[in-house]
Amino acid sequence: MSVDFTPFFAAGNEIHPNKVPAGFQAILEKHINAIQQRRIGFLPRSFQGRLWWYGFAHTARQRREVLELLDSWVGPTFSDLPRHRGALEKADPFDAALAAMPLEVLRFEVLPRSKPDSTRSRNEVRNALLTLGDLLRQRPASEFDADRTTVEVLDDLGHAIAAQDRSVALACLRELEAMADLDQTNLAFLRLRLHAGLQDWNAVLSDSDIDQLLAMHRPARITHFIQQAVYATWFAAHDTAGSEQQLLDAVTELPPAFHALYSGTPATSRAQAVVEFLIAVQAGAQETQNRLLDEAGAIEPGLPEHLRAILHLQTPAGAIQPAAPQPHTHTAESPLERATRLMAFGDTQSALDLALTIEPGIQAVYLLLTCSRELHSAHRADLVASYIATHDLRPLIDSSAPRLRDHLAWLDEFTQSKSHGGWRTWFDDLSHQHATPADPETTDQWTPLSADALTALLRQAPDEVLGRLGEFGGQFMAAHRDIFIDDGAADLSERVLAGLAMGEKNSAGVRVQTLALLDYLLAANPSPQLFASALDWTTLIVKANISAITATWAIDVLQTITATPAAATNPAAVTFFYSVIDTARPFKSALNLTDLEAIKIVAGELAQSFPDDLAAGHTDDADPAAPYRYLQGAKVVLYSLTESATARAAQVLRSLVPGIDIETSAEHDGSSTLAAQAAHADIFVVVTASAKHAATDFITAKRGTRPIIYVNSRGSSAILRELAEG
Structure with a gap:
């Protein structure tokens, strides 16, 4: 931060740094440097026989802390602090100019004014402020500000996502980026976890690394996040309406980069099933379609029938054209060829299940180990390990290519360790002293x-x-x-x-x-x-x-x-x-x-x-309502599913701004009441940390061009802070 203090030592101040003794000049430079470094500093002003010291802080909280410290270090013995509490003199042009600075400024006059007592008081105050300034500059960072390990920040990131607190989550992400402990790929994965955790699907699809993520091998969970974003953007509205034809039309508009968006894992959500099924229909991948139809029944009642209706809309001529030329299939295609084709297509689960049924050999082992490593499934890893042991294939693998041997080493470590045991195993491990934080890279698979x-x-x-x-x-x-x-x-x-x-x-x-x-x-x-x-x-x-x-x-x-x-x-x-x-x-x-x-x-x-x-520490003329005065006579609506926060914020605002017309809302879905509030409010506040995206979209549509204030954290103070900033 750079602040120009030249005006401070100009008109209205008889002290000039280049005209004071060298020792005093060094003191002034020390205070100025502290202020430039966002620390607390003090500067003197002498005018017409009177002496004031001005304190410079960077936040209102810091200013209040300085006042409290000055009570002890200077106090009523040598100042007017008890009477004026550091308030600037509004009628003084010198103070009026300071009030416009991007700092929190306070002042006090050194008392008594008359000699010989004034000589002692001025020396005492100067020495006290020098010592106080040194102590403030040298104090260590508290544990609330101290540097943290990557593990600690990742744990906080998990809490922030769970609490839907975008502000803290983004702060954690910036902290991780500044640490430089994670490579760009892992940071990109974390960003997608964050956006998906906050259900910000637009942010997922607009991420700066989305093209690279689509082109690379990635954890299945990251693929699921992208599938959810694709579903929300292209398919959700048609799927909810039960419009199979519009779903088929929508998949033809899907950008080519998303045409191979398979996770290779069993479908566990409607979004995953619909996205993968539509892509499989477009590509003519019959095995994948059949697998998804089998899995759909466990996701939601009626989903298999919905997917079959999509399939039945296809014309014999194939109204839905493949995204890319597919390998020619014929009745003589062997199980090994089918498994290889499925793996190349991206359906690693079907490929692995089929490979487990074929005769053992180096190609079958390659398929099994490759698919197993991509799936990261404990159950299927055990099946592959059993297949290899039953057919005594280790000597064959040991004499093969290094890549295959590496896959086998991974399989051994994965099946023998507890890292794939899932959340229950992790929770059980908490009873032991060696329990460790959950790594997002590992837990993505759980x-x-x-x-x-x-x-x-x-x-x-x-x-x-x-x-x-x-x-x-x-x-x-x-x-x-x-x-x-x-x-x-x-x-x-x-x-x-x-x-x-x-x-x-x-x-x-x-x-x-x-x-x-x-x-x-x-x-x-x-x-x-x-x-x-x-x-x-x-x-x-x-x-x-x-x-x-x-x-x-x-x-x-x-x-x-x-x-x-x-x-x-x-x-x-x-x-x-x-x-x-x-x-x-x-x-x-x-x-x-x-x-x-x-x-x-x-x-x-x-x-x-x-x-x-x-x-104590607040001036008598301080006005708590000042930041909210612009709300007088306005109609304000506070929306959040956390009614305690909006209720408290409304209470505070009614107390501070008697003329305010304020309402709260916690509607889960669009309603006539919420529509009217959104359409007619002068100011509409949405607490995104506690709001369904459907309701947020509904409010946005009803507001039209009228502004919305978004609050990214829970608690009434976050609402009041955003309103105070306008």
């Missing part, structure tokens, strides 16, 4: 646990296992997010909150995950006992994660957990209120005026007194 299996694991897990889950369970939570948002999952959210508390981890991922879990828990109407237990665990999480830069998050947690009727009647809510206040009190200078307004609202609801000491 099928998520069923709701029943996950519920059993969490309910039966001892404390030490939950603690390790809290330490490095980000990828686990990302894989099983859907289970936690289902009704009746309150106890599951409470169990993971317990894990985060016992893990004692502080990170951005833990913080966004905590807010998300509290939302899920409250939406499931927990019992009073479960609610109280969740508050106890959340208290520990707040204590582990509180700092000057996370104090607003702690107030967000307080607002979330008390935005439910259960809080008004549960004594644990009052205990929680005072626990959060006591925990945040050492960082009160980091609380902004909006935070204080929120605390007042919560205190009133719980019939408690507002802790007046929290307001």
Whole structure:
């Protein structure tokens, strides 16, 4: 950051750096350099016999911290800080110019003004500020700002995706890019995981590396992400409407790069089945069509009939032309030739299953090992290993090409290790001290646990296992997010909150995950006992994660957990209120005026007194409503499925801006009410971290050219922050 301080030492200031003693000049240069490096610095101004010092900070939070420090280092003994609290003098042209700087500026006058006492006070203040500035510049980064390992950032990325927090997820991605520990291919895979986790299918298809990813060998899970994006873009609307002919028409418009978009794995989602089936129909791949028809019944009732109807629409002449010339097939084609053709086509699963039935030989082994490595399936890897052992094919492989021997070495390692054991094995490993974070490259191959299996694991897990889950369970939570948002999952959210508390981890991922879990828990109407237990665990999480830069998050947690009727009647809510206040009190200078307004609202609801000491450090004339004044008389709609956040944000805005007309909405689907709100609101806010994409698209269509404010994080503070910035 570069700031020009030449005007500071011009009109209105009798101090000039090139005219002061060398020692004082060095002090001024030290302070100026600190400010340029985004640290705190102080500069003096002398005018008509009076002396002021100006403090320069880079955020409002930093300014409040400086004020609190100055109370101790300078205080009322040598300044007017108790009276003016660092406020600039608006009528002074010198101060008016400083107010326009891209910095948070405060000032205080050195007192007393008259000699001989003024000589001592000026020396004391100069020395105090020099020492304070040195201490601030030399203090080490807190654990909240310290460098992190790749494993830690990946874990936070998993938590952010699970919580649908785009801001934290993108910050993690940028951190990984800056580390340079991952190559470009792995970073591209992570970007697609992130976009798919946030269901941003446009971002998947527009990724800068999408062409390279389509042309390379990639994990099946990455292929599934691209298939989902293709489905959402070209096929979903026709598929939902049950229009087989329009699906056939749409596949002819699919860009050539997507014509070989096969994962080679069993179809487990409607998107995968429809995309692969349409491509197979277009290419005339009968074996693949048959396999997908067999698998479709386990995905959704009626899906096989839907796919057969697509097939029956084909004319004898072949209205759907192949994407590329296909190998000529005839009745004399051998099973080995068919398996080879299927592998070349991209249907590695069908190729492997067929190769297991043919006579052993080097070509059959090549097919089996190649397909097995691409599928990364534990079940099929065991079948291939059994085939090789039954037919004693190891000597044949040992005498063959190095590539085949490498495939066999991979098969041995894969079948003998637990890396392919899936989420259940990984969870079981948490009971051992050697348990490690889940690697996205490995977990991409794992099928998520069923709701029943996950519920059993969490309910039966001892404390030490939950603690390790809290330490490095980000990828686990990302894989099983859907289970936690289902009704009746309150106890599951409470169990993971317990894990985060016992893990004692502080990170951005833990913080966004905590807010998300509290939302899920409250939406499931927990019992009073479960609610109280969740508050106890959340208290520990707040204590582990509180700092000057996370104090607003702690107030967000307080607002979330008390935005439910259960809080008004549960004594644990009052205990929680005072626990959060006591925990945040050492960082009160980091609380902004909006935070204080929120605390007042919560205190009133719980019939408690507002802790007046929290307001220390804020000037008496500070106006918390100033950033929101433009909303007066406007119709504002806040949309989110997390009703606690929008309800709290609406309460704060009504308190600060009496003339505001504000509504909240949590409609899951398009409705006449939501349509009217979207069409008529002056300002419409969508919390993308808690919104269905169908609803977001519906709102966008109804808004037309009228603006929408998107909030990429949970919590009322994120909504208020975006509105404050306009």
